[in-house]
Amino acid sequence: MLLEITDLQVFYGRIQALHGVSLYVAQGEIVALIGANGAGKTTTMRAVSGLRPAAHGRIRFDGEDITKLRADLRVRRGISQAPEGRGIFPGMTVLENLDMGTYARRPGREQRQQDLERVFGLFPRLKERRMQVAGTMSGGEQQMLTIGRALMARPKLLLLDEPSMGLAPMLISQIFSIIKEINGQGVTVLVVEQNAQQSLSIADRAYILETGLIVTQGKGRDLLADPAVKAAYLGVA
Amino acid sequence: MKFLIDNFWTLTSTGLTQGAIYALIALGYTLVYGVLQLINFAHSEVFMVGSFFAMWTLNALASHEGHAGALLIIGLLVLAGIAAMIGSGITALFVEFIAYRPLRRRNAPRLVFLISAIGASIAISEAFGIFISRNILPVPQLVQPKVVLTLFGSQIYNMQVIIVAASIVMMVGLDQFIRRTRLGRGVRAVAQDQDTAALMGVNKDRVIALTFLLGGLMAGGAALLYTQQFGLTRFNVGFLLGIKAFTAAVLGGIGNLRGALLGGLVLGLAENYGSALVGSQWRDVVAFVLLIVILMFRPTGILGESLGKARA
Structure with a gap:
């Protein structure tokens, strides 16, 4: 268990x-x-x-x-939690937020790049916005960021x-299919x-x-x- | 008015020198406030202890006869600076461990922290007054005053250049540490959202101790520069300087690192221009009137935003 x-x-x-x-x-x-x-x-x-x-x-x-x-x-x-609502660091960029996900495990440069690619694969939107200050993104994008950031920790x-709170219906089904995909990767x-x-x-x-x-x-x-x-x-x- | 105009550039260079020292001390207030939303009133004593460490080091090492070579002077200053930083850093950590951490453990109300801070400040200051001395103590000034350049007819002294340059180096170092390193990111994370920071694996207590230490190191640097500028220290030297630096931090926008720099410089300049206009006995009045006026129009200070929200 x-x-x-x-x-x-x-x-x-x-x-x-x-x-x-x-x-x-x-x-x-x-x-x-x-x-x-x-x-x-x-x-x-x-x-x-x-x-x-x-x-x-x-x-x-x-x-x-x-x-x-x-x-x-x-x-x-x-154990890695993607907190409810806008649990991002609003003053940090998307990339800095994602790096916070690796705070505890201190990956090497290559490993970090791999993990970033994986998250960007699931959420291409985050890649486009990686230099943007997270607090200025839409609710849906912030939601994706919390999930992506939690994945950067490589949780068990x-x-x-x-995860669907405050999202448009189309985004909701997208988020759930991404959750399914994450689970398929063994999480x-x-x-x-x-x-x-x-x-x-x-x-x-x-x-x-x-x-x-x-x-x-x-x-x-x-x-x-x-x-x-x-x-x-x-x-x- | 004529005095102000005639001496404008001299007043500017003195103001910037003074302001640089304010700014370095202000960083300690702003760092701790950013993370804990707490004004560490004992920070004035963090500075004072640093100045004593600088004095002891210089008394022990500096010879009184003759002029030492430039290299030796730089070496001694660096050594005294390190000693002051160690003294201030230890004091800052001591205050956090003794006066604040036990209160956090017990979820004490905010007011209690304030009382504890004031208590720690008085206790440290009086302990130095009782066990060391209540007198003004001379500190050897290693740098022989010399005019290094003349700008718009005003003379700039070597010590002023050293103070401003050293302050800039320290502030840039701190800024880069907070922006670029993993630990710096941890400090910003705790400042923005303590719970979410914990979910990232950030040990809150360690980050808090780190911010006290960083503030202490800056105050230690400021303490050495202060002793070299004025050639003295005293057990209560931190009191007015601490209030001024706190004013600078609020003026620039407390919680904002670059605000502390700006606030320090603005305060230093305003004091000098102001005392030229209305008389030097009004110097402190000018400083605090300026604070009140700015807060009336910008309640969060000139760069008002928190350390957390600040990207820099």
Whole structure:
């Protein structure tokens, strides 16, 4: 098991955001975590990447208990998160942002070039804009940059927080096919989404989160066909 | 007015010399502010300790008889500069480890940091006053004053050239370090977004310590230059100079490295022109009135943007 979360509880002050979440991600999978606003999706992400401390429960990654590990050290273990929204460094150029992705592993010149080519292959737009200051790009381009930057870390596990948020419909399906492609290159993916339709259709397995608890889980395509899921998350009666 | 016009170029060269020293100290305020949004009021003591280290080194090494060769003088200055930088750098790290880091660990409110900063400043200054001396202490000035060139009828002294040149070298070095190196990129990342920086594997505490150290090194350099310009230091030498440098940092746009340079030079010039106009006893008044006027029109300073957003 690459990632295994057991009975995770997280608080913001006195407010409990997660009430005992358990889930796992196996090597090579795409796992989706879906739910409405405020269900605890981003909190789960932040607990995995180490930005939010776990009050209770355990997080194991690659055979190691990382529950208490600092966020920057988790990156070195192979967890890389593309944060929600505009989680870029707005004052840096696209290239500098991408280089930040390699901060922890200090690649040589050749390796860096290889990784850049790979990211530019997935997102040709970033190559065109590589000298542009990231804060001046469109939302979609910034989104691509966060994903590309996370890939520069050569993660074992890629965490994607709402990759489709605020994007035009055409861009959304493009982003999801790129996620599929990244997974095809051997990267395990845990994706958090409100867009259930798209994420369930690319996910091997999925969990549905409601007010801090996992209420349903299953194969992506089974959940797509589930009448209750359809009614609640796919806008189909 | 006539005095200002007659002495315009002399006032300009003194102003730029003074401003260069302000700018070097201002960098320390701006660096720490950029990363922590905290005014490190103990930075004035970081400077003061550097000036003592420069004094001790020069007292120990400089002989009082005769004129030493140019090479020896340069060697001694470099040595004293290194000593001052070590003294200031250690003091800056000491302040971070003792006065700030424990508070960050406990998520202390912002006001507490301010109190801690003022406390650290007074404690360090008084410790030097008590254990070393409360008197004004002479520092050997190695460079014999000499006019090296005459510009528009005003005489430029060798020490002024040295101060401005050394400041430029240090500032360009710092600028390049922040812009071009991996660690510099880490500093900018933490300044722009601490959480996202952590997601890149940046160790926040290490970056914070680094910014204190960098600010300390600049203050150490400034301390040597100051002792060579004025030939003295004192346990409370940092107080007014620190406030002036802080003013320079705010004037240029706190958090912005190039703003610190600009703010320092503007402040140095304004002080000199101002005191020529209305009398030198008004020098400090001119400086702070200028600050208030500029902040009225540009609340974020002349180059107002954060270290984070600054590309440079």
